[in-house]
Amino acid sequence: MNGLKNPRVIGTLVVLLLLALTPVVFGNENYIMRVVTVGLCSAIAVYGMNIILGFTGQLSLAQGGFFGIGAYAVGLLTTDYDWSFWSAFAAAVVGTAVIGYLSGLIALRTKDEYFAIFTMAIGFIIYLTISRWESVTHAHSGVNNVKFPEGGGILDFSTPTAMFYLVFVVLLVTVYITFAIRRSSVGRTLLTIRTSEDLADAIGVSVGMSKQLAFAASAVLGGVGGAFYATVVGFIGPDAASVDKTFEFLMFILVGGMGTVAGPLVGSMIVTYLFEFFQDFQAYRFIVLGPIIIALVIFAPRGIVGYLGGFVDKRNRKKRVEAARSEANSKSSAPHDTTDASASTHAERTK
Amino acid sequence: MMLLEIHGLGKRFGGLDAVKDVDLDVEAGQITAVIGPNGAGKSTLFNLVHGFYRPTSGTVTFNGRNITQSSPHSTVADGIARTFQTTHLFDDTTLLENVLAGRIVRSKSNVFDAIFHTPRHRRETKINHDTALEALEFCGVSEYRNDLASNVPQEVQKRTAVAMALATEPELILLDEPAGGIPEEETTDFGNLIRSLPKRGVSVLLVEHKMSMIMDLADKILVLDHGQKLAIGTPEEIQSNPDVIRAYLGSAKDEEN
Numbered sequence: 001m002n003g004l005k006n007p008r009v010i011g012t013l014v015v016l017l018l019l020a021l022t023p024v025v026f027g028n029e030n031y032i033m034r035v036v037t038v039g040l041c042s043a044i045a046v047y048g049m050n051i052i053l054g055f056t057g058q059l060s061l062a063q064g065g066f067f068g069i070g071a072y073a074v075g076l077l078t079t080d081y082d083w084s085f086w087s088a089f090a091a092a093v094v095g096t097a098v099i100g101y102l103s104g105l106i107a108l109r110t111k112d113e114y115f116a117i118f119t120m121a122i123g124f125i126i127y128l129t130i131s132r133w134e135s136v137t138h139a140h141s142g143v144n145n146v147k148f149p150e151g152g153g154i155l156d157f158s159t160p161t162a163m164f165y166l167v168f169v170v171l172l173v174t175v176y177i178t179f180a181i182r183r184s185s186v187g188r189t190l191l192t193i194r195t196s197e198d199l200a201d202a203i204g205v206s207v208g209m210s211k212q213l214a215f216a217a218s219a220v221l222g223g224v225g226g227a228f229y230a231t232v233v234g235f236i237g238p239d240a241a242s243v244d245k246t247f248e249f250l251m252f253i254l255v256g257g258m259g260t261v262a263g264p265l266v267g268s269m270i271v272t273y274l275f276e277f278f279q280d281f282q283a284y285r286f287i288v289l290g291p292i293i294i295a296l297v298i299f300a301p302r303g304i305v306g307y308l309g310g311f312v313d314k315r316n317r318k319k320r321v322e323a324a325r326s327e328a329n330s331k332s333s334a335p336h337d338t339t340d341a342s343a344s345t346h347a348e349r350t351k
Numbered sequence: 352m353m354l355l356e357i358h359g360l361g362k363r364f365g366g367l368d369a370v371k372d373v374d375l376d377v378e379a380g381q382i383t384a385v386i387g388p389n390g391a392g393k394s395t396l397f398n399l400v401h402g403f404y405r406p407t408s409g410t411v412t413f414n415g416r417n418i419t420q421s422s423p424h425s426t427v428a429d430g431i432a433r434t435f436q437t438t439h440l441f442d443d444t445t446l447l448e449n450v451l452a453g454r455i456v457r458s459k460s461n462v463f464d465a466i467f468h469t470p471r472h473r474r475e476t477k478i479n480h481d482t483a484l485e486a487l488e489f490c491g492v493s494e495y496r497n498d499l500a501s502n503v504p505q506e507v508q509k510r511t512a513v514a515m516a517l518a519t520e521p522e523l524i525l526l527d528e529p530a531g532g533i534p535e536e537e538t539t540d541f542g543n544l545i546r547s548l549p550k551r552g553v554s555v556l557l558v559e560h561k562m563s564m565i566m567d568l569a570d571k572i573l574v575l576d577h578g579q580k581l582a583i584g585t586p587e588e589i590q591s592n593p594d595v596i597r598a599y600l601g602s603a604k605d606e607e608n
Contacts, residue, residue, distance in 0.1 A: 177466055184465030184472065185451075185458040185479065192452045195441045202401070202435070204427025204456030204519055317445070320497040328494030 007312045011305075012262040016175070019269070020168065023161040033160035034232065039272035040167045041229040046252045046264035047174045048221025054259035055187060056214045057194030061246050062103065062119040065126030066096050066219040068241020070226025072130055075143035075236045085149040085231060092227040093220055100219025104212050123243050131238035142237035146230045157231075167228050171265070174221060179261045190214055194259075251289075255296060257303025266305055353412075354379040354523055354554050355400070355431075360409035362392075362399055369395040370578045372409070377523065382545065382555040384565045386589075387575035388598070393558040394436060396575070397525050400556075401433050402426045414522070427456050432521035434512040436528045436558075442501040446511045449500055450486050453518030454479040486514040489551070490544060506533050510544065517553065524548060526557045530564060538564050566590065574598070 019040075026032040045067045052060045073092035077083040083091070107118045130137050137143075149157045149166060157163050181187045189210050192200040197207050230236050239245070248271075256267020274292070278285035300307040355377035362370045370392040377383045385393050398404045400411055402423040410419045418426055432453075441449050458479065464472035487493040490510040495503050500511065509529060516524050529545065530538045542564050548555050559565050565572065566586045574581040574595050582592045589595055 177462075180465040180468075181462060184462070185455050185460065185475070186462050186465055188448075188452055189455050191444075192441060192455070195443070196439065199435075199439045199441065200452075201403070201423045202427070202433055202439070203453050203515060204424045205452075206424040317497055317499070324494050324497050 008261070008309055011308070012175070012179075015262055015266060015269075016172065019265075023164050027161050030160050033164055035272065035276055036269075037160070037164045037167050037232050038229060039268050040164075040171050041225045041232060042249065042252060042272070043225070043265050043268035044167075044171055044174050044228065045222045045225030046249050046256075046268050047178055048218035048225070049249050049253050050178065050218075050258065050260075050264050051181070051190070051221070052214050052218035053253065054263070055181070055190035055194065056211060058108075058211065058215070059113075059116040060107075060119045060215065060218060061116055061243070061250075062107075062122040062126070063218065063222045063249050064243055064245030064247075065123035065241055066100060066222030067226035067229070067245055067249075068126055068130055068238075069096050069099060070223030071230040071236050071240040072137060072143070072226075073223070074227040074230040075146045076137065078147035078231075079143055079145060085147045088147075089149075089224075089227050092223045096219045096223030097216055100216040100222075101212065104215035104219075108208065108211050108215060120243065120246070123241075123246055127238060127241045127243060130241045137238075140238060142235060143230075144235050146234050146236065148231055163232055167232065170224065170228065174224075175261065175265065178264075182261055191259075251293060253303070254293065255303055257306035257309070260303065260305040260309060263303050263305040267303060270304070353377065354414065355556070356410075356412040357396075357400070358410050358412075360396070360399055360406050360411065362395055362404055363407045368578050370399065370406075370575075373573075373575070373578075373580055375573050375580075375583070377554060377556055378571070379522070379554050380549045380552075381570040382549060382557060382568050384557045384559060384569035384572045385575060386559070386562075386565060386572060387581070390577075391575040392578035393575055394527060395578070397433065397527055397556075397558065400426075401431060401525060424456065427519050427521075430520070430522040431525065432516035432519045432523075433525035434509075434516050434527060434529060436531060440500040440508055440511060440515070442499070444500065445497050446487065446492065446500055446503065446507075446514075447483060447496040449511055450483040450496075450514045450518045451479055453486070453515040454483060456519050482520075483514075483518050486517040487511070489517065489547075490514040491540075506537055506541070509533060509541070513544065517551075521553055523554045523556060526555060526559075528558055528560060530559060530561055535561075542568055 022036055023033065026036070045063060048066070049060065049063045052058050070092040073095050074085065074088045077088035077091060078085055103122050107115060107122060110118050131139055133139070151157050155162060157166055189205055192203070192205055193207055193210060200207050226240065229240065252267040252271050253264055254267070255271050256265065257263030274289060275285065278288050281288065296303070302310065353376045357373060357375040360370060360373045361368065373396060375383070385396060387393055395404065399406050402418070402421045402425070406419060410417060412418065413429055413431060416429065418429060421429070441452060458475055460469070460472040460475050484493060484496070487496050490513050492507050492510045492514065495507050500508065513526070513529065526545065530541050533541055538561055545555060545557065545568055557569070569586055571584070572586055572589045573583045574589060576598045581598055582589060582595050584592070
């Protein structure tokens with residue numbers, strides 16, 4: 001396959017490989033391992049946001065809420081109800097799929113900024129439910145001692161390294177699914193909706209249903225990220241579902257690059273690192289981070305990965321355009337000559 | 352049998368009849384044109400046939416099926432494609448990607464096929480690619496296939512819009528002012544493209560302002576005025592119809608002078 005010659009694929013693989021080596025370097029530093037693993041959980045949720053925002057072009061601000069639902073499904077079921085992690089995880093996936101689909105039915109009747117506000121309201125409702133429904137969620141006391149995933153007697157996920165690799169594998173699956181979607185007619189469907197809903201409609205795309213499924217899929221990935229977040233940190237509070245979480249994810253995807261395969265991962269890792277680096281500043285870290293984000297949005301609106309990918313695309317396209325031209329010239333079939341001539345003079349005129 | 356039958360079709364916007372009581376039969380293998388002054392309801396008629404608007408009265412039948420209440424994505428699936436008056440393309444992607452988007456409606460593989468790379472997915476990917484290239488070639492723009500849609504001349508864009516519509520494998524194509532914005536001297540080439548569509552098994556329903564082009568191309572012409580039928584017939588009949596000359600050709604001449 002020519003995929004391995006593609007700089008985009010190589011870049012993604014290098015990032016993944018570097019990440020896979022993290023435990024080799026920091027294996028004994030529990031704090032660092034935990035920060036990186038939490039970053040991976042966020043990255044999974046950000047991949048969810050990538051489907052609805054990056055591919056489909058709908059700014060959903062409910063992602064923090066779905067993250068919280070995933071976290072609390074695992075947190076409550078494994079403690080108060082003594083389920084195993086994996087059955088609680090399955091419940092988290094099904095739960096976020098159903099809630100995502102149902103809220104999408106209403107939310108997707110709105111468009112653009114109204115959709116953003118509406119989904120933010122959904123996120124708020126989820127947060128308020130979790131932080132106020134004390135008899136079920138323990139409100140601000142949170143949930144303690146969330147179970148580790150069971151390894152079936154073969155693997156022990158209580159060590160930071162094993163936990164890291166578990167989340168890493170889930171992330172790999174997420175990245176691959178994103179890659180597969182991007183390449184297929186499913187991805188093309190979502191991208192046409194992002195560019196123009198009217199035109200998508202005109203070429204036979206069922207816009208409503210596609211948006212619906214994309215929204216549900218993004219909710220599920222939010223839930224998966226949250227479910228692993230709960231087991232990685234062991235203790236969760238209502239903050240896991242807060243709207244701040246949504247904007248954190250939004251920052252990750254803006255920095256990394258919307259609609260790209262590697263963007264959410266790169267963004268999550270870099271911003272997580274910056275958060276840690278400026279940790280001493282506490283709440284004031286946004287004074288430093290804010291301008292960085294603003295500069296990025298101005299100078300590289302498609303994020304780091306989008307920015308780098310732009311160069312690759314340009315070079316590749318130039319090559320392919322030239323190849324297509326020379327092929328056409330060598331054919332130089334007579335009936336097309338008139339069209340070619342008129343079109344090329346036209347092209348010069350527009351230059 | 353008629354390919355498309357329109358009976359008593361009407362659309363009211365508030366108190367205004369944009370289209371009222373229009374009858375039109377489109378025969379398979381023919382080029383049918385709709386003309387009329389600005390605001391005569393030509394584009395509205397297209398939107399009604401394609402499902403963007405729901406008619407307030409009348410019926411639309413395609414291949415014997417009632418499609419009056421169909422939404423656009425099912426009309427496209429049934430075999431009616433369209434292009435827009437102002438050229439609509441996905442600007443930030445290549446022409447090939449644009450035409451591939453026209454294949455979505457004929458693709459059956461889903462997310463799971465893509466994830467597991469099933470034989471169906473591979474087969475479909477190849478068919479879609481071949482069909483898209485063929486459509487670009489047919490419209491004479493295959494050499495631009497890797498150019499961004501925003502970087503090519505207007506005429507190439509117009510041709511690509513036709514290619515994108517053809518990629519949906521239609522039996523009928525609705526062209527809304529396909530030659531609009533193309534310099535007069537290049538319309539002959541574009542007319543040849545439209546004329547070659549019926550030979551491909553694609554019938555044409557066309558709205559156009561360039562009279563010489565219409566008279567040259569169309570087998571049958573419907574003249575609309577204020578949303579209603581003024582006349583219908585062959586180009587010769589239309590050209591000699593006194594009502595038409597007064598309402599459309601005459602007034603157009605007045606404007607020119």
